[in-house]
Amino acid sequence: MRNLKLTLAYDGSDFHGWQIQPDHITVQAALAAALLKITGETVLPQGSGRTDAGVHALAQVATFELASPIPTLGLRIALNDSLPPSIRVLEVKEVPTGFHARANARAKTYRYRIYRGDICPPFLARYVYHHPWPLDEGAMIGAAGEVVGEHDFTSFAAVDPDRAQRIAQAEARAASERRLCGAASAEHETEDAPTNIRTIYSSQFERVGDELVYTVRGSGFLHHMVRNLVGTFLLVGKGSLTPGDIRRILIARNRSAAGATAPASGLYLVSVDY
């Protein structure tokens, strides 16, 4: 079997997110359908991470095994012929056996676009969050820097009862292992790992014309983490919080301490580093 790596861009507006789901159109399902049509093989490409409904990608990465000897360039062209124009395969590459889009990801970059103009052009409506109301953008720039470094991002993670239970179970298991073997529990930085600790390498706002653009690069991101960070930075912009409150919210390890989840339309998975 060959191991293949896809790099793809998508307009998330019309998809129910990345992950395959019954009765919903998803990016992963569209890719699997195109691969079946082209090669006759039933494969499920594994993404570097899930993106939610409405979230876009400039360069999502997915890996899968394929028996077909189809050349990588031919596969790219066939996939783009078969997929809807809202998903484009930018590159198909042969990678060593065992390379996995999620497990091998070292860092990811996300971007969030806030349109600040009075009237949002109809051609941008699907691709930004329109927020024309007053914001102290300087305070937001200050707040963004507060999350750089290694932190427990529980306050910014979607409350997911299953996940909370998984973490509790893993912690109990680790504690029991420590009792038995005296070994420290391993820390993982992939999205499925039962810890909410992540490292943020850079986190900044920038004004680009009528847009306020947030770019964040980190070791990994929890579910809704970027949108919850943006929702909290917006509270700083509105004056409900100060930049210094960000540290207090991180320490609280409590989702209710942070701001609301910003809308999906403004969010882009920009790139994945390996």
Next chain:
Amino acid sequence: MRNLKLTLAYDGSDFHGWQIQPDHITVQAALAAALLKITGETVLPQGSGRTDAGVHALAQVATFELASPIPTLGLRIALNDSLPPSIRVLEVKEVPTGFHARANARAKTYRYRIYRGDICPPFLARYVYHHPWPLDEGAMIGAAGEVVGEHDFTSFAAVDPDRAQRIAQAEARAASERRLCGAASAEHETEDAPTNIRTIYSSQFERVGDELVYTVRGSGFLHHMVRNLVGTFLLVGKGSLTPGDIRRILIARNRSAAGATAPASGLYLVSVDY
């Protein structure tokens, strides 16, 4: 009654064109519904011209009479709150009684965007025509200039049996009037006028990054005229026609002499001059 002029932008992708139609979502119907909701008045804004399904507008103009004393700025805000994000009202202005978006239009500018890159970004798919195949762009630039001036554009007009009949009737009427009164028949340049003669003030292609952009300004345009011009210029780009053939096609006054209608997604009504 007040006479109001709206300037509006829309993403035509999700609309069945401008004109109200039973069982279809159209821009005119969405505007009428929003005006009814805001003012309680049933009015049908009259556009400067119709745009087809999938065609966009950067500054379409529409006029209508209203009894409500609602201030123009308040009406603009209320309309944008009520309309889908794919339609934005850029301006509402009070204009003298009798001013009509179509009848008073002196000139219109359209733009057509052809994406030339190998892979069309998913965020542009709704807003351009993707044509990655070889084109002699220099020949297309030459061909575009051939339509400047006053011409009969029958070869570039959609074949519309009703319209052909209307023109024949009008010509018969004009001939009979000439016989009776010795008067020359008036030439109109609005889209409903029963003549296919139009004046093109400028017509040019320009390379803008990965896009080949056609911009045309004229006294008025027949149904499908810009898309049929672009479809014909594409035949010049492919080498099936020479720039000199454009004159021959104009003189033929026959739709089948020209190229196919280019897809709607690349077309924008840019502005209307009064």
